[in-house]
Amino acid sequence: MVKSAIVGYPRVGSRRELKLWIEDYFNGYITATTLQKNAAGLRKDQWLLQQQRGIDFIPSNDFSFYDNLLDTAYLLNVIPQQYTNLGLDPLDTYFAMARGYQGKQGDVKALALRKWFNTNYHYLVPVLDSRTQIRLNSDKPFQEYQEALEIGVNTKPVLIGPFTFLKLADCQGERPLQDWALELVEGYIEILRKFAASREIQWVQLDEPALALDLSIDEVKLFTTLYRKLLAQRGKVKILLQTYFGDIRDVYKEVITLGFDGIGLDFIEGAKTKELIQSNGFPKDTFLFAGVVNGKNIWRNDYAKTLHLLQELEQYIEKERVVLSTSCSLLHVPYTTKHEQNIQEEYKSHFAFAEEKLAELCELKSLFADPDYAVDERYRRNVALHRSKQQYTREDVRQKVAALTEDDFIRSPALAKRKILQREVLRLPILPTTTIGSFPQTGEIRSLRSKFRRQEITPRVYQERLQQKIAECIALQEEIGLDVLVHGEYERSDMVEYFGEHLEGFLFTQGGWVQSYGTRCVKPPIIWGDIKRRAPITGAYITYAQSLTTKPVKGMLTGPVTILNWSFPREDISHREMAFQIALAIKEEVLDLEAAGIKIIQIDEAALKEKMPLRCVDWQDYLDWALPAFRLVHSAVRATTQIHTHMCYSDFREIMSDIERLDADVISFEASRSSLSIVSVLQQAEFKAEVGPGVYDIHSPRVPSKEEIAETITRMLGEITPEQLWINPDCGLKTRGEEETVASLKNMVEATADVRGELQRANAQED
Numbered sequence: 001m002v003k004s005a006i007v008g009y010p011r012v013g014s015r016r017e018l019k020l021w022i023e024d025y026f027n028g029y030i031t032a033t034t035l036q037k038n039a040a041g042l043r044k045d046q047w048l049l050q051q052q053r054g055i056d057f058i059p060s061n062d063f064s065f066y067d068n069l070l071d072t073a074y075l076l077n078v079i080p081q082q083y084t085n086l087g088l089d090p091l092d093t094y095f096a097m098a099r100g101y102q103g104k105q106g107d108v109k110a111l112a113l114r115k116w117f118n119t120n121y122h123y124l125v126p127v128l129d130s131r132t133q134i135r136l137n138s139d140k141p142f143q144e145y146q147e148a149l150e151i152g153v154n155t156k157p158v159l160i161g162p163f164t165f166l167k168l169a170d171c172q173g174e175r176p177l178q179d180w181a182l183e184l185v186e187g188y189i190e191i192l193r194k195f196a197a198s199r200e201i202q203w204v205q206l207d208e209p210a211l212a213l214d215l216s217i218d219e220v221k222l223f224t225t226l227y228r229k230l231l232a233q234r235g236k237v238k239i240l241l242q243t244y245f246g247d248i249r250d251v252y253k254e255v256i257t258l259g260f261d262g263i264g265l266d267f268i269e270g271a272k273t274k275e276l277i278q279s280n281g282f283p284k285d286t287f288l289f290a291g292v293v294n295g296k297n298i299w300r301n302d303y304a305k306t307l308h309l310l311q312e313l314e315q316y317i318e319k320e321r322v323v324l325s326t327s328c329s330l331l332h333v334p335y336t337t338k339h340e341q342n343i344q345e346e347y348k349s350h351f352a353f354a355e356e357k358l359a360e361l362c363e364l365k366s367l368f369a370d371p372d373y374a375v376d377e378r379y380r381r382n383v384a385l386h387r388s389k390q391q392y393t394r395e396d397v398r399q400k401v402a403a404l405t406e407d408d409f410i411r412s413p414a415l416a417k418r419k420i421l422q423r424e425v426l427r428l429p430i431l432p433t434t435t436i437g438s439f440p441q442t443g444e445i446r447s448l449r450s451k452f453r454r455q456e457i458t459p460r461v462y463q464e465r466l467q468q469k470i471a472e473c474i475a476l477q478e479e480i481g482l483d484v485l486v487h488g489e490y491e492r493s494d495m496v497e498y499f500g501e502h503l504e505g506f507l508f509t510q511g512g513w514v515q516s517y518g519t520r521c522v523k524p525p526i527i528w529g530d531i532k533r534r535a536p537i538t539g540a541y542i543t544y545a546q547s548l549t550t551k552p553v554k555g556m557l558t559g560p561v562t563i564l565n566w567s568f569p570r571e572d573i574s575h576r577e578m579a580f581q582i583a584l585a586i587k588e589e590v591l592d593l594e595a596a597g598i599k600i601i602q603i604d605e606a607a608l609k610e611k612m613p614l615r616c617v618d619w620q621d622y623l624d625w626a627l628p629a630f631r632l633v634h635s636a637v638r639a640t641t642q643i644h645t646h647m648c649y650s651d652f653r654e655i656m657s658d659i660e661r662l663d664a665d666v667i668s669f670e671a672s673r674s675s676l677s678i679v680s681v682l683q684q685a686e687f688k689a690e691v692g693p694g695v696y697d698i699h700s701p702r703v704p705s706k707e708e709i710a711e712t713i714t715r716m717l718g719e720i721t722p723e724q725l726w727i728n729p730d731c732g733l734k735t736r737g738e739e740e741t742v743a744s745l746k747n748m749v750e751a752t753a754d755v756r757g758e759l760q761r762a763n764a765q766e767d
Contacts, residue, residue, distance in 0.1 A: 002322060004323065004324045004364075005264075006058070006326045008329030008331055010331050010514075014339065015511060017038070026095075026701075047148045054358075057156050059157075060156070061144050066517075067124050069160055079097065081131050082106075088105060122517035125169065130172075157205065163222065164210040166222070196236055201237060203262070204237050212248055215251055227260075240261065240263070246614050247266065248270075263288060268294045268296075292309065293324070293361055295329055299351065300352045300382070302382070302386050307364070310324075334512035334514055339510055340511065343509065349385060392528065401577060409635055411635045411637070430756060431726070434726065437495075438556075439486070439741065440741050466490055478549060480742070483551065485554070487556070489734065506525045506527060520735060524567050532584075533588050543597070557593075557604070561605050561607060561626045564582060565608075579626065601637070603633055605647055606647055609647065634664075679693050695751075697730050699735070706750045709748050
């Protein structure tokens with residue numbers, strides 16, 4: 001009998017309940033007991049929903065208060081000593097690792113934050129050091145399994161596998177990786193033994209998305225070493241090796257010989273997955289968990305294509321050993337379309353969020369089992385739906401893209417000459433201070449935007465109140481002493497959604513929230529048709545801000561690649577075509593700002609690295625349209641207009657030379673949460689643009705001291721010249737509180753002044 005599975009499920013709640021509970025806990029409004037009770041109720045509802053929708057392999061332990069990799073580190077006691085030294089209870093120790101801690105027990109920074117492969121989800125980087133002692137430290141996976149069992153749901157517990165854990169961990173010191181591997185696998189064996197002690201448990205899912213990366217011979221050996229030992233001591237528990245985000249071409253032959261009970265393969269992003277099976281076969285007595293329902297995009301599954309693929313696979317695998325599954329966890333899509341009252345049915349019928357994907361798996365399971373599925377009404381409706389899909393085209397937009405020439409992507413003069421001209425015009429001090437863009441989005445601001453959307457206040461009143469907030473923001477920045485100011489972005493709920501709302505071709509959800517990290521959720525727009533700017537978007541607020549000060553105010557825009565990568569894209573045209581359409585729209589905005597007298601324009605490309613293919617061989621195809629899309633936006637501005645961009649929470653080491661091809665004048669990066677590792681990379685790459693590596697972490701509520709920031713700046717100056725360095729936080733400040741924001745920025749400006757003074761004294765001594 002054909003069965004169905006999902007890799008994982010969203011956990012924030014269909015109305016972001018978990019986010020609100022956790023933030024209430026942070027603020028002291030509810031106790032840990034209440035938080036745990038509420039979370040248990042949410043898990044119960046989701047397990048029962050999956051059972052009711054006919055899912056046979058239901059995951060547990062895919063739930064997390066912050067991040068699954070952090071959960072795994074905590075489970076295995078991979079807790080750096082600075083957190084245990086705080087003497088906090090287990091839950092607060094966990095949150096200290098995620099957010100940092102500043103209080104009576106001490107002052108520690110959070111673990112580093114990184115993007116989870118090619119998604120906008122962020123994970124916490126585990127740290128293995130000389131004091132780490134791997135052992136079982138938590139009962140979370142076992143407790144959640146029992147919770148589900150008590151309501152009649154026998155789940156498959158999910159853990160991030162040991163290979164991916166090691167691949168993503170920060171292994172400090174000189175200890176060989178092989179030693180860590182042997183110790184780590186003993187921890188996993190202990191977990192499996194504890195699961196095996198339960199008479200009810202049947203399967204455990206070990207997630208190994210790192211197998212979709214380029215792997216060296218040594219890494220393949222490490223993987224096989226880990227799993228030979230693990231599988232030899234699994235007991236009666238069946239092991240599902242779950243891979244996703246691509247194919248596993250470098251290690252497929254080893255995987256099919258190791259003796260897994262089930263192997264999960266991605267048929268959506270796995271370009272060579274089907275070919276690997278055709279060329280190498282698939283082991284007998286092993287279940288194929290076939291990832292045929294897209295876990296990262298929201299379009300309805302095309303049953304005709306999926307069933308054709310499954311029929312092809314029947315030549316190599318018996319139908320009874322095929323489990324229909326999602327390509328990855330459904331964490332990356334919204335909960336359900338049920339709450340979407342403002343999207344017309346002609347659009348909504350084409351969307352499948354997490355709950356709807358459960359129904360798709362159920363229908364596909366039934367159709368795949370039926371030789372006469374072609375006459376089934378469910379199949380016929382699906383075929384008709386895909387035939388009726390009409391995404392709107394604009395011939396004028398397509399003609400503009402087709403007419404682009406090489407000159408449209410080149411800015412003149414070259415960077416070196418622009419630097420001289422911009423310094424003459426801007427006259428900024430050495431080590432100029434600024435922020436990345438947004439200021440805290442208070443309850444007052446959110447309420448104001450909500451009232452405007454509900455038409456409870458007039459456009460004039462809304463604009464007047466926003467102008468009042470902008471004036472307060474400018475005055476605050478001048479009081480703090482920042483050199484380059486921003487207008488605060490109070491009119492924007494989200495840096496992508498806001499622009500999408502002013503462009504043709506986008507659709508927007510009411511409750512389409514997706515977790516980005518911790519309690520931070522985003523609501524990605526849906527690209528439905530060709531894209532064009534309706535009218536000017538940002539100029540009124542930014543030029544108003546500039547009228548209030550003699551200091552330069554940055555024009556804040558979101559770049560085309562980030563708008564594309566943080567939206568749910570179309571599947572009928574190329575990413576290149578969509579990126580160029582967006583770029584042409586944002587280019588109009590750039591030129592309007594320049595014409596209005598804005599001398600510095602920041603075009604954020606926070607997601608440039610995010611959607612790069614996982615394999616190096618595919619990088620160039622991506623960069624060949626992503627980099628030109630950014631250049632298209634700013635290529636026509638004057639030499640004296642300074643173009644900034646911002647990138648965050650990705651590993652940029654391997655594409656630093658490509659980043660220079662963006663031809664921006666100033667590039668800011670996240671740096672403080674990754675121990676300033678990018679600073680040495682910039683130096684090694686002989687980076688020519690001016691740079692602003694973040695001097696403090698904005699994803700933590702802790703306030704860095706003036707001395708701490710000064711030390712950070714001094715470390716940066718060991719590898720970056722003073723003329724090249726900007727001083728700024730890691731990222732935008734919208735998620736932070738006002739009090740901590742002001743305190744942190746004051747310390748940043750004072751620290752910069754101290755370092756400037758030291759530089760002046762050093763120069764005077766040399767003279």
